[in-house]
Amino acid sequence: MKKYFIAGILVWAPMAVTIWVITWGLGLLDGVFGSVMSAIIAVFPEQFSSDLQHFRNLPGVGILIVVLVIIFTGLLAIHFAGQWWMRIWDRFVNRIPIVRSIYSSVQQVSTTLLSGNGNAFSKALLIRYPHADSWAIAFQTGLPAKEISTKLGADYVNVFLPTTPNPTSGFFMIVPREQTIALDMSVEEALKHIVSMGSVPPHSSIGKTALESPKPL
Known part of the structure; x- marks a missing residue:
């Protein structure tokens, strides 16, 4: 019985x-639509609120509308007029204290991760962690800032060390x-390999012996 289980x-x-991941993502999209609709319903008179609430409760409508809005926004963003409006929006948001710090940080991270020519996760590396006698898999994300490189005075790289089994968090x-x-x-x-806690070997390592080791940079 244990074997079958x-x-x-x-x-x-x-x-x-x-x-679970797909359901979480769809629930997040529907939640965004629900928050917007709740604000709209609160503004409209009561005779329109019931109709709007009925529209809000239709299954799948929130997800469909949010996806269409995202696609439409992307379509505008790649054209000249849309880029002009995005610059106006960025200037407006960057004038709001606290909000500008969060907005600019998220914008830079998302641009780096989603851009095809970004440096995010450019290669997999082995680094010594958490002590000198053990190794962990990390990902090179770029090079240190100029000020950091100048003060360190050596050749350093930025790395992201994901946790197991949830690689979305790390150091x-x-x-x-x-x-x-x-x-x-x-x-x-x-x-x-990280998510499986080392139980799933990479395809590139199939056929290699355990005595083989990667060459240092």
Whole structure:
């Protein structure tokens, strides 16, 4: 019975996690629509509020509208007129204390992560963590700022060290390049290896012996 139970878990666990992530994402989109509709309903007179509430309760409408708004915003953002409005919006938001700090930080991070020519997760590395006798998989995210490089006085790299089994959290670290080891595995393979706590070997390492070690940079 134990063997059959474990086999069943191995079948259902990936599907359950996938459904949970999709459900969470769809719920987030629907929640955004619900918040906007609640504000609109509060403004309109009572005779219109019931109709708006009925529209709000239609299944799937919130998700569809939010997705369409995102696509429409992206369509405008890549054209000249849309870029002009985005510059106006950025100037407006950057004049609001506290809000401008959060907005600019999130904007820079999202641009770096989603841009095709960004430096985010450019390669998988091995770094010494949490002590000199152990190694962990990290991802190079770029180079230190000029001021940091000048004060450190050596060749350093920015790395993100994800946690297991949730790679969305982790640590940002600046480490000497000579103390890192570049891996042949892709970023996607390294993420799978981390999430699986090392139980899923990368495809690029299949066929290699355990005695082989990656070459330092």
